[in-house]
Amino acid sequence: MHDVTPGGTAAHASCGLCPHGCRLADGHWGVCGARVGRDGAVVPSDYGLVSSLALDPIEKKPLARYCPGSRILSVGGLGCNLDCAFCQNASIGRRGCAGGAVGPRSRDGRRLSPPELTSLAQQAATQKPGNIGLAYTYNEPLVCYEFVRDCANLIHDAGMRNVLVTNGYLNEAPWSALLGLLDAANIDLKGFTQPYYDTLDAPQGLKTVMRNIMLAVQAGVHVEVTTLVVAGLNDSPDEMDALASWLASVDRSVPLHLTRCFPQHRMTDRPATPASTLRALAAVARRHLDDVLLGNL
Numbered sequence: 001m002h003d004v005t006p007g008g009t010a011a012h013a014s015c016g017l018c019p020h021g022c023r024l025a026d027g028h029w030g031v032c033g034a035r036v037g038r039d040g041a042v043v044p045s046d047y048g049l050v051s052s053l054a055l056d057p058i059e060k061k062p063l064a065r066y067c068p069g070s071r072i073l074s075v076g077g078l079g080c081n082l083d084c085a086f087c088q089n090a091s092i093g094r095r096g097c098a099g100g101a102v103g104p105r106s107r108d109g110r111r112l113s114p115p116e117l118t119s120l121a122q123q124a125a126t127q128k129p130g131n132i133g134l135a136y137t138y139n140e141p142l143v144c145y146e147f148v149r150d151c152a153n154l155i156h157d158a159g160m161r162n163v164l165v166t167n168g169y170l171n172e173a174p175w176s177a178l179l180g181l182l183d184a185a186n187i188d189l190k191g192f193t194q195p196y197y198d199t200l201d202a203p204q205g206l207k208t209v210m211r212n213i214m215l216a217v218q219a220g221v222h223v224e225v226t227t228l229v230v231a232g233l234n235d236s237p238d239e240m241d242a243l244a245s246w247l248a249s250v251d252r253s254v255p256l257h258l259t260r261c262f263p264q265h266r267m268t269d270r271p272a273t274p275a276s277t278l279r280a281l282a283a284v285a286r287r288h289l290d291d292v293l294l295g296n297l
Helices: 114-124 141-157 172-179 194-198 205-218 237-251 275-285
Strands: 012-014 023-025 035-038 041-044 052-057 071-076 131-136 161-166 184-188 222-229 256-260 292-295
Touching (some): 012 041, 023 035, 041 141, 071 114, 071 141, 114 131, 114 141, 131 141, 141 161, 141 172, 172 205, 184 205, 205 222, 222 237, 222 275, 237 275
Parallel strands (some): 071 131, 131 161, 184 222, 222 256, 256 292
Antiparallel strands (some): 012 023, 052 071
């Protein structure tokens, strides 16, 4: 639990969104850089702030087996509750805020309300191929949980679909409350050991993400799973065998995306994951799963 108070004397509020459980004094940010203490509560600091907006092919999420050939309006915000040295979207995910009174370095972006985003999604549906809904993606969208929830309600009311791209690092109660609004999700399973999740600053990360994958599948959400394979860190055949075996115990038809990692952000001293490693791990995963795909080759 992260206790962020000035001198430890001011009143603070607890954030119940993810296992970090940040306890924040007024004016102090959580480790995600997206939630702040305000009037004795923890709230999203930038509700409706959009860092990225694009009409993407659904396959880019990546979702390989959900409405193939369609497009979806994709929206990103700011902040993330993990700290991955290899982050591909560090400019919007890591905001220069590691908890405390020093706020995020940048608040650049356009503010859009849930009704405005819903209207944009409906307008994009008139194009060919038409937009099927709204995807919450690019950064970790669930650090602004309230915005995702409010948009998702309106998107469903408009007869469109909600897609979530997430690291899955969320407490059970808010996750379960959201599942009824989701049609499809790609969930990162970063690795299959807790020590690996510890390097991402994710206490209880493995069991949290495993539980949330299982709950989403049980709720009838179309789920695909992505593992970014990092050379020398999560690329052992034994670990992949355990990961794929567990995922098959949930549902062996769940697509697993194995993605190649390239040097970026703080991890520039490590080579790109060899394509041969991905192919070898895919062969291991296919002993258990029906659908294993390779990405970034």
